[in-house]
Amino acid sequence: MPSGLVALLDDISLIARAAAASADDIGLAASKAGTKAAGVVIDDAAVTPSYVTGFTPDRELPIVASIARGSLFNKLVLLLPGALLLSEFLPQAIIPILMLGGCFLAYEGAEKVIEKLGGEKHGATLDDPIEDVAAFEKARISGAIRTDLILSAEIMAITLSEVAAENLVTRAGVLAVVGVVITVVVYGAVGLLVKMDDAGLHLVRKPSQLARRTGRLLLLAMPRVLVTLSVVGTVAMLWVGGGIVLHGxxxxxxxxxxxxxxxxxxxxxxxxxxxxxxxxxxxxxxxxAGLSALFGLLLGVIIALLWHKVLKVGAHQSH
Structure with a gap:
């Protein structure tokens, strides 16, 4: 009996060491893959605030939270199993699928440029009177989650390419770790960003002169920061979308x-x-990056013209 117990404890010890080694492998691979995906992460963080800008302060964090939940669903429920299945059974389909996603990003970015230059708008925007605020908010969240799906697919594809030689369990673990960590980092940063003006309002009411100055600085800076991020987000869509298609x-x-x-x-x-x-x-x-963005813009304009002028669809689509 003692020898049997000792053998069992030895087996448990071996399993524990193997699990620890596997966790170390997953952590190391996830760190490397996350570094490789940093550019797309920046794009994701730049794009998201444009979907929150213009809503009342009490709705900003709930909207960010809804988009974050959608992002986790995209990564862990839709993309992770799909990426593993494709890598196992149909790896040659990954690049064409990513190229379709790149075309979608180029189209979204080009439409924003066309609208800013005075072109026809498709769907409601924050510049228009909104009759049903709840429906409009739902549409904006859906649009953000759709865009996140493409960016998340690129993140997961980059991650998968970094661990293609690993076994299935390690690949799954790395994809899950990268997906969760990136989502927390991106949407945590976006949540802080969109609430900085509220922090400014809070600080200007403080008795400290330094706090009041800091608060005024935040209030003056945040509108410009959000506008800049909106521009960066549009450029990022074109850059990433064009880059994906060029790479494919x-x-x-x-x-x-x-x-x-x-x-x-x-x-x-x-x-x-x-x-x-x-x-x-x-x-x-x-x-x-600049040439990729230019190519993405040209590609997106062509797709938008075909979509709206030739096929004559999408007239009631929200962005």
Missing amino acids: MEELGGSSVWGALPHLVHDIQHSAEAATGSIGPVLGWMTY
Whole structure:
């Protein structure tokens, strides 16, 4: 009996060590993958405040919380199982699916640019009188979750590419950890951001002169910050959407005509890197990002024209 108990304890110890090692592997891989996805995370954080801007202060955090719940659902319920299944049984479908998502982001970003330049608006915006506030809020949340789905898909795809050689359990663990951590970071930051004006109002009522000055600074800065983030969010949609499609064209096209455009973009990027010395990598990245955004804008305009002018659909869609 004692020897049996000792053997059982040894087995438990081995299982515990294996689980700890697996957890360490998941943590390390998740850290690496999260770093790789940092650019898309920034895009996600920049895009989301535009869906909250303009609502009354008491609705801002509930809206952010609703979008965050939708984001977790996107990552853990829709994308994680789908990513694992695709990686196991149909890995060649991942790039075309991501390209479709990139086209959607380019379309969304291009529509915002068209509307800002005085083009036709499709669906209600915050500039229009809103008859049903609850319905409009629901539509804005749905729009944010749809956009998050595409950005989350890119995050999960980047993560999956970093752990493609790992076993199924490790891949699943890393995807789950990255999905939860990124969601908490992004929407926690967005929640703090949209409440900074309320913090400013609170501080200006304090007796301390420093607190009042800080509060006034926040009140003056936040409208400009939110407008800037709205612009950054639109550019980010175009940049990420165009970049996804260009990357897919390169992967699928190789040296064919289909892959000529992404190769040209990379050639321009490398030329910028070589011509600028020590700051070459930064300027090279900026060149690639700018060209990706320009390509995303052109692609999005084409899709928007086809969608609204040729197919004549989406006239009542909200953004």
